[in-house]
Structure formats: structure tokens, C-alpha cells
Amino acid sequence: MTTDYLVNHFIDPITQNRYNYFPLNKPTDPKPFIFNQKIDQESLHSLYEDDFPYMEEIFSITLSQLKPDLNVFKLSFERQDLPSVRQMVHKIKPSFGFVGLPAVQQTCKQFEDLCANATDIDELKTPYIALCNQLDDALIVIESEYFKFKEYNQA
Amino acid sequence: MSLSCVIVEDLQVAAEYTRKCCEKSGLLEVKGHFTNVADALTFLNANTVDLLFLDVEMPGATGFELLDQLGYTPKVILTTSKAEYAYDAFEYSVIDFLKKPFTYQRFSEALQKAVAKDNATAVAEATADDHIFIKSDGKLVRLNNDDILYIESMGDYVKFVTAEKKYITHNTIKALEEKVNKSSFMKVHRSYIVNLTKIDDIRENDLFIKGTEIPISKAHKQDVLKRLNII
Numbered sequence: 001m002t003t004d005y006l007v008n009h010f011i012d013p014i015t016q017n018r019y020n021y022f023p024l025n026k027p028t029d030p031k032p033f034i035f036n037q038k039i040d041q042e043s044l045h046s047l048y049e050d051d052f053p054y055m056e057e058i059f060s061i062t063l064s065q066l067k068p069d070l071n072v073f074k075l076s077f078e079r080q081d082l083p084s085v086r087q088m089v090h091k092i093k094p095s096f097g098f099v100g101l102p103a104v105q106q107t108c109k110q111f112e113d114l115c116a117n118a119t120d121i122d123e124l125k126t127p128y129i130a131l132c133n134q135l136d137d138a139l140i141v142i143e144s145e146y147f148k149f150k151e152y153n154q155a
Numbered sequence: 156m157s158l159s160c161v162i163v164e165d166l167q168v169a170a171e172y173t174r175k176c177c178e179k180s181g182l183l184e185v186k187g188h189f190t191n192v193a194d195a196l197t198f199l200n201a202n203t204v205d206l207l208f209l210d211v212e213m214p215g216a217t218g219f220e221l222l223d224q225l226g227y228t229p230k231v232i233l234t235t236s237k238a239e240y241a242y243d244a245f246e247y248s249v250i251d252f253l254k255k256p257f258t259y260q261r262f263s264e265a266l267q268k269a270v271a272k273d274n275a276t277a278v279a280e281a282t283a284d285d286h287i288f289i290k291s292d293g294k295l296v297r298l299n300n301d302d303i304l305y306i307e308s309m310g311d312y313v314k315f316v317t318a319e320k321k322y323i324t325h326n327t328i329k330a331l332e333e334k335v336n337k338s339s340f341m342k343v344h345r346s347y348i349v350n351l352t353k354i355d356d357i358r359e360n361d362l363f364i365k366g367t368e369i370p371i372s373k374a375h376k377q378d379v380l381k382r383l384n385i386i
Binding site for chain 1: 168169
């Protein structure tokens with residue numbers, strides 16, 4: 001049963017127009033987006049300003065390429081294919097810069113340098129495990145931020 | 156003014172970001188995006204562009220190898236995440252070096268350099284169109300227009316024929332047609348551009364330059380005859 005008449009009956013047309021123009025259930029100021037603490041907001045702002053739909057697109061593209069690339073990276077290490085490991089870490093490295101994770105990009109850079117100087121892939125085992133942990137954490141953050149952007153942009 | 160450009164980048168997010176920067180500038184028309192050197196080369200040898208946004212490390216071959224194999228020299232802005240390439244960038248006379256991720260402000264500065272260089276090149280071409288430089292045997296060779304007899308297609312390569320020597324370079328007749336001085340040179344067949352001042356005689360559908368028979372296609376014959384000083 002509709003109860004609109006209970007309210008509308010007592011509202012004059014001018015006030016009704018104002019209600020329509022400034023709906024009560026939507027604030028006029030945009031609701032602030034709360035970033036994950038691991039995201040460098042300043043870095044994101046320098047790239048996309050406050051364009052949240054664009055950030056959603058960037059995070060989506062990053063996720064779709066990063067997931068298969070990380071698998072190739074890990075497979076290459078398992079196969080002890082050092083040139084491929086180096087090439088893959090070089091490729092994925094800037095992805096993290098585009099999603100506000102410059103510290104992860106820096107860790108990738110350090111690992112890439114280690115690859116360039118390594119003669120045996122076994123030398124890289126310890127830093128590789130540390131890097132993988134960091135990359136897996138980063139992937140979770142990117143994915144969760146992507147869903148937050150999506151929800152925020154739909155609101 | 157609008158510059159045509161191509162993005163050669165294997166990282167999708169970087170390519171998309173660069174494309175958006177190009178769009179935002181209002182100065183660039185993106186003709187394509189390629190994720191590897193082989194595909195980019197095929198496109199670039201068939202289509203001349205003004206500016207390349209070029210990644211360095213890609214699967215198969217590097218961005219520098221692309222520049223080595225390209226038959227002409229577009230303006231290049233390197234986009235890479237490895238600062239160590241700055242020295243090579245300098246060696247290849249690239250316009251600027253953008254370290255990923257770069258801000259739009261930084262992109263804009265690089266673009267301004269490309270625009271400035273484009274203006275300078277236009278002036279240089281207008282004042283020095285009596286010669287061309289071609290890449291041959293790993294060096295840039297100066298050929299005076301007056302020394303070139305004709306240019307012949309060899310698939311992905313072309314042969315510049317002078318009275319003294321033949322030079323083979325990676326290029327296409329289609330791309331060269333736009334580059335050569337149109338007052339001296341003319342395309343007479345899909346495989347030949349000739350120096351009009353060097354034609355000795357014409358017999359039906361062939362012309363002769365220093366004893367070499369060159370076919371004239373039906374599509375070009377009327378234009379060729381119009382350009383000759385026939386009394």
C-alpha cells in the first residue's frame with residue numbers, strides 16, 4: 001500500500017520541486033572513499049586526481065593481466081628459467097605503480113636487479129618467497145579496492 | 156595541429172593510461188596499440204606515423220631493435236620502468252624518457268618536446284629537400300636526389316639505385332612515396348619510384364633509365380605522361 005499521499009498532500013509544489021532537485025536520500029557532497037591503508041593515496045591522486053570511474057577501470061585492467069602474469073612468473077621460477085623470471089618481474093613491476101603500491105614496485109625492482117646478477121636461481125629462493133608473499137598480499141589489496149571502487153561508483 | 160602516434164607496450168594498464176593521456180592532450184591521434192615488436196613493425200612499415208610511445212623490454216625483441224629495423228625515423232618517447240635505459244635512449248636520439256608510472260604533467264612536457272621537434276623538422280625538410288638520408292648497413296647514408304636513378308620494392312625492403320651503387324634498406328614504396336621530393340620523383344608502378352630527370356626514353360608501357368627497363372602501370376601512365384616535357 002502506498003503512503004505517498006500522507007506526505008505529498010501537505011507539501012506545496014515549490015517545496016516538492018526542491019525535494020526533487022535535492023533528494024533527501026542522497027547527500028549533495030560525495031561520500032569520501034576510504035582507501036586501504038596500504039595504498040599510497042598521494043601517488044594515485046597524482047595519476048588520476050579524483051576520477052574514481054577511471055581508477056575502477058585501471059584496477060580492473062591491472063587485475064585481469066596481473067593474475068595470469070603472476071602465474072607465469074611463479075611457473076618460470078619452478079622451472080628454474082632465470083631469464084623468464086627476470087623478464088616477468090620486469091613486466092609486472094610497473095603495474096603496482098599504477099595502482100598506488102609504489103613500495104611493491106620497488107621490491108620488484110630489487111628482485112629484478114638480483115636476477116640480473118644471479119648465476120644460479122637457487123640464490124634467489126629466499127627473496128623470491130618474500131616477494132611472492134608481498135605480491136599475493138598486493139593482489140588481495142588490488143582486488144578489494146577494485147570492488148570498493150565498483151560499489152562506490154554505482155552508488 | 157595533430158600528430159599521429161602508435162603505442163608499443165606489452166603492459167595493458169600502461170598502454171591504456173598512455174592512450175588516455177594522448178586523448179587528454181587533444182594533440183595526438185592514436186593509430187594503434189601493439190604488444191610486441193613484430194606486430195608494430197608490420198604496421199609501422201605500411202603506415203608512417205609521427206610519434207612512437209615505445210616500451211623497451213617486450214617479448215621477442217626490444218624497442219631499440221624495432222628502431223633499428225624501422226625504415227624511417229619517427230619521433231620517439233620511451234616509456235619504461237627501467238631508468239638504466241636512459242643512456243641508450245640518448246644514443247637513439249629519443250625525444251624523452253618517461254618512467255612508468257608517469258603523471259599527465261610529465262607526459263605533457265614530453266609531448267611539448269615532440270611538438271617542438273616536429274616544427275623544427277618541418278623547417279629543415281623545407282630548406283633541405285635536395286637530398287635524403289637512408290639507413291643502410293647500420294649507418295645513415297646521404298643520397299642527393301640528383302644521384303638517385305630509381306627506387307625499387309623488394310618486399311619489406313627497397314633498393315635505392317644510383318649510377319655508382321645500390322643501397323638496400325628496410326622500407327616500403329608506399330611509405331617512401333610520401334617522403335621523397337615530389338618535384339623530382341614519381342611512383343610509376345606499385346614497385347617503382349623513378350627520378351623523372353633520369354628517364355632516357357619511354358616505349359609503350361615501359362620506361363628506360365640507364366638501360367634498365369621499368370614498367371609503368373596503367374593506373375600511373377597518364378600521370379607520368381603529364382609530368383614529362385612532351386613537345
